[in-house]
Amino acid sequence: MTRYNAFYAQSGGVSSVINASACGVIETCRKHSDKIGTLYAGRNGIIGALTENLIDVGEESDESIAALRHTPGGAFGSCRYKLKDIDTHRVQYERLIEVFKAHNIRYFFYNGGGDSADTCLKVSQLSERMGYPLQAIHVPKTIDNDLPLTDCSPGFGSVAKYIATSVREAALDVLSMCATSTKVFVMEAMGRHAGWIAASGALGGGEGGAPPHMVLFPEIAFDRRRVMRKVDETVKQYGYCVIVVSEGVRYEDGTFLADAGNTDAFGHRQLGGVAPTLAGMIKQDLGYKYHWSVPDYLQRSARHLASKVDVEQAYAVGVRAVECAIEGKNAVMPAIRRDNQSPFEWSIFDAPLSEVANQEKFMPEEYIREDGFGITQACRDYLEPLIQGEDEPPYVNGLPDYAQLKLVGVPQKLAPFSL
Numbered sequence: 001m002t003r004y005n006a007f008y009a010q011s012g013g014v015s016s017v018i019n020a021s022a023c024g025v026i027e028t029c030r031k032h033s034d035k036i037g038t039l040y041a042g043r044n045g046i047i048g049a050l051t052e053n054l055i056d057v058g059e060e061s062d063e064s065i066a067a068l069r070h071t072p073g074g075a076f077g078s079c080r081y082k083l084k085d086i087d088t089h090r091v092q093y094e095r096l097i098e099v100f101k102a103h104n105i106r107y108f109f110y111n112g113g114g115d116s117a118d119t120c121l122k123v124s125q126l127s128e129r130m131g132y133p134l135q136a137i138h139v140p141k142t143i144d145n146d147l148p149l150t151d152c153s154p155g156f157g158s159v160a161k162y163i164a165t166s167v168r169e170a171a172l173d174v175l176s177m178c179a180t181s182t183k184v185f186v187m188e189a190m191g192r193h194a195g196w197i198a199a200s201g202a203l204g205g206g207e208g209g210a211p212p213h214m215v216l217f218p219e220i221a222f223d224r225r226r227v228m229r230k231v232d233e234t235v236k237q238y239g240y241c242v243i244v245v246s247e248g249v250r251y252e253d254g255t256f257l258a259d260a261g262n263t264d265a266f267g268h269r270q271l272g273g274v275a276p277t278l279a280g281m282i283k284q285d286l287g288y289k290y291h292w293s294v295p296d297y298l299q300r301s302a303r304h305l306a307s308k309v310d311v312e313q314a315y316a317v318g319v320r321a322v323e324c325a326i327e328g329k330n331a332v333m334p335a336i337r338r339d340n341q342s343p344f345e346w347s348i349f350d351a352p353l354s355e356v357a358n359q360e361k362f363m364p365e366e367y368i369r370e371d372g373f374g375i376t377q378a379c380r381d382y383l384e385p386l387i388q389g390e391d392e393p394p395y396v397n398g399l400p401d402y403a404q405l406k407l408v409g410v411p412q413k414l415a416p417f418s419l
Contacts, residue, residue, distance in 0.1 A: 003035060004106035006325070007049060008057070009042035010141075011081075011112030011119070014074040015155030016303040017314035018111060018141050019403070022075055023068040024318020025109050025139065026057055030065075035326055040103060040410060045079035046110070046119065050092060050419060052099050052412045059408040067403035069315060070393035072303035075405055078112075081419075083119045086126055093126040095417050100134060102413045107135050107325045111318075113142030113153070117333060118357040124331040137321045138333040138353055141314070143300050145196035148359040149351040150335035154317055155300070157310030157386035160200030162302045163189055163244070164387060166295065168204035171211035171242045174291070178240035183288040184231060188275035190299060191246040193218055195363045197299070200383055201244035202375045211242035213373075216278075218248035219363050220372040222257060227278075228285045230373060235288060247274050304400055308389025313346065320348045344385035 008025050010018055022041075029039045041055040042048025048055070055076055057065075068075055083092055100108070110120040117138045124136035140147050145156035167187055174185045189198040195217030202215050213234045216222065234241040250256045258274035275292035282290055313336055320334035335351040338344075367379035375383075393400040 003037040005038045005040065005104045006036050006107035006109065007040050007042065007054075007100065007103075007105045008076070008109040009045045009048060009111065010074040010076055010078040011045045011110060011116040012078060012141070013080075013143070013300065014072070014078050015141060015143050015300050016072040016158045016306050017155055017311050019068040019071045019073065019075050020311050020314035021111055021139050021141060021154060021318035023065055024315040025111075025322055026060075026065050026068070028319045028322035030062075032322065032326055036107065036322070037104070040105065041076040043407070043409070044077035045081065046083065047079050047081050047419065048077070049096050049099055051417055052102075052414050054103065054410040056408050056410050060405050064403050064405055069311065070303060070391070070400075071402040072301045075403065076407070082115050083122060086122055090126075093123065094130070096123060097127060097130055097132050097134070098414060101132060103410070106133055107137070107322075109137050109139055109321050109325070111139040111141050113140075113144065114147060114356070114358065114360060116141075117147070117353055121331055121353040121357045124353070135325045135328070135330045136353075137324050137329070138356070139317055139321045140333055140335065143197065144191055144194055146194040146360045146362070148356055148361045150333075151338040151346065152313070152336055152386055154310060154314035156196060157307035157313070158302070158305070159190070159197055159299050160203070160383060161307045161310075161387035162299050162305050163187070163197055163201045163295070164203040165305060166293075166299075167201045167212050167242065167244055170293065171204070174240050174242060175211075181289060182240070182291050183235050184241045184243065184279065184282050184290040186243045186245060186275045186279045186282075186290065186292040187212070188292070188294045189244055189246050190296075191218060192248040193360055193362065195219055195246045195248070195368075198244050198246035199363060199367065199375050199379055200387070203380065203383055203387065205374070209238045212244045213238065213241050214243045215374050216243065216245040216249045217363060217368060217372070218246050218250060219368065221252040222249050223252075224281060224285075228282065231282055231288075232286055235286075243278070245274050245278055249274055303393055303402075306391050307387045308391040309344070309386055311391045316348055320350075324350060341381065341385070344388065
């Protein structure tokens with residue numbers, strides 16, 4: 001079998017386990033060195049391919065690559081850069097193929113979320129049009145858990161564990177002081193259109209008024225009067241109120257509560273600040289003393305609190321991506337199938353990218369409590385297996401010891417390219 005080179009890149013917002021997927025890809029490529037030659041990584045995602053800014057992964061030691069499994073962030077650099085429509089921006093896609101030809105790359109592994117799946121599919125389609133044999137495999141990643149077909153998205157389980165833990169701990173703090181101090185605590189969770197992360201904050205709650213007392217989802221239109229009434233009732237009943245609010249919460253007309261007024265490189269409205277916005281409403285309407293928290297990057301980078309299930313799944317999809325390429329598959333995404341609920345068992349299957357790209361998975365109606373302020377038992381049954389197990393990184397001098405790569409660049413063969 002002729003050996004061809006491979007290209008791997010990370011895209012979009014990173015997670016605490018995206019490097020575990022990178023580890024799976026790299027270690028599996030090395031096991032199949034008779035079929036895969038040099039593995040290159042794009043410096044800063046797809047931009048590295050467009051600008052021919054490639055990293056020779058072969059220069060990294062086996063020990064450094066193994067350490068990626070417990071290292072957060074994006075080891076090779078990521079980016080928010082979306083390749084646009086092929087017909088109107090064909091030059092970018094042709095540049096990718098030109099770079100791949102120059103470096104004898106026939107395997108394309110793109111590690112990201114929904115927009116990355118779309119890019120991966122487009123690259124596959126263009127390679128066919130141009131007659132250049134390229135196998136494009138999407139490696140799933142998104143903390144938002146909104147990729148279709150797959151049971152869950154690698155990166156989500158660890159964020160869910162972090163949010164659920166943080167809400168439980170903060171709630172104990174507020175409970176300690178509510179008699180004379182803070183009455184309302186608001187925790188903001190990521191999630192533009194889907195409330196999966198916010199829902200995970202409810203895992204620490206339950207019967208008997210255990211916090212969080214309220215969860216606000218993007219899937220449920222925000223009604224200020226109704227929300228304030230619930231907050232007031234909760235404070236009067238329990239002495240305090242803990243709220244988890246998704247950044248994507250919006251009014252009936254679709255307007256976000258916290259819209260920064262800008263769009264990112266993917267064309268999405270930039271959000272953030274819904275916690276202080278909501279807290280301000282509570283102060284204005286009810287007069288309660290409040291505190292709020294916006295974990296922001298902390299929730300997606302907290303590798304020290306990663307879910308073992310999430311780490312294992314992230315690694316597994318990386319392994320399967322390379323196996324798909326070796327088997328001659330194209331335009332697919334290794335996805336996770338839930339085979340059994342108790343005991344929790346899962347496996348990997350190959351999902352067609354045509355059914356993944358440009359699709360979003362929202363919270364099912366049956367996962368949201370009838371009053372719209374919490375999760376149902378069905379949702380709890382779905383979420384709980386995903387946060388199971390601990391997979392702590394090694395510690396040195398009291399701090400996590402993470403991988404540090406050499407990131408050796410590759411000599412360029414082509415003329416410079418402007419983005």
